[in-house]
Amino acid sequence: MALPDMVGMVVADMAAALRFYRLIGLDIPAGAEAESHVEVITPNGYRLAWDSEALVRSFNPDWQVPTGSRVGLAFKCASPAEVDALYAAAIAAGYPGVKAPWDAFWGQRYAIVDDPDGNHVDVFAAL
Numbered sequence: 001m002a003l004p005d006m007v008g009m010v011v012a013d014m015a016a017a018l019r020f021y022r023l024i025g026l027d028i029p030a031g032a033e034a035e036s037h038v039e040v041i042t043p044n045g046y047r048l049a050w051d052s053e054a055l056v057r058s059f060n061p062d063w064q065v066p067t068g069s070r071v072g073l074a075f076k077c078a079s080p081a082e083v084d085a086l087y088a089a090a091i092a093a094g095y096p097g098v099k100a101p102w103d104a105f106w107g108q109r110y111a112i113v114d115d116p117d118g119n120h121v122d123v124f125a126a127l
Helices: 014-024 053-059 080-092
Strands: 007-011 037-041 047-052 073-076 097-103 108-114 120-126
Touching: 007 014, 007 053, 014 047, 014 080, 014 120, 047 053, 080 097, 080 108, 080 120
Parallel strands: 007 047, 073 120
Antiparallel strands: 037 047, 097 108, 108 120
16 A cells, blocks of 8 residues: 655745745755755655756656646644734735635634645644
């Protein structure tokens, strides 16, 4: 049986992508922007990785930039106030807001922002 091991993203601009995910709170090593493959292990054990479009095309020359957002990443915050602050920081940094913070019917403070490649990134906390 195969087990999930990593979430990988293909990015158009590594520096822009890593800048966004640092803003979200990931500890990404300085200088990683110069790499074509970057990965980190989050404090809760998830492995996230970013590959440049050039790297992906090096082993899959037929790869095409996808359209639309089909995969969403969700980041758990410590409090509803942190959701609001993180969303405000992302918007102030120029990232597109998809949905401003709201109190969701399922009992969480929730917000959605786009990363530089148009991936929806959710931030949430229990109410």
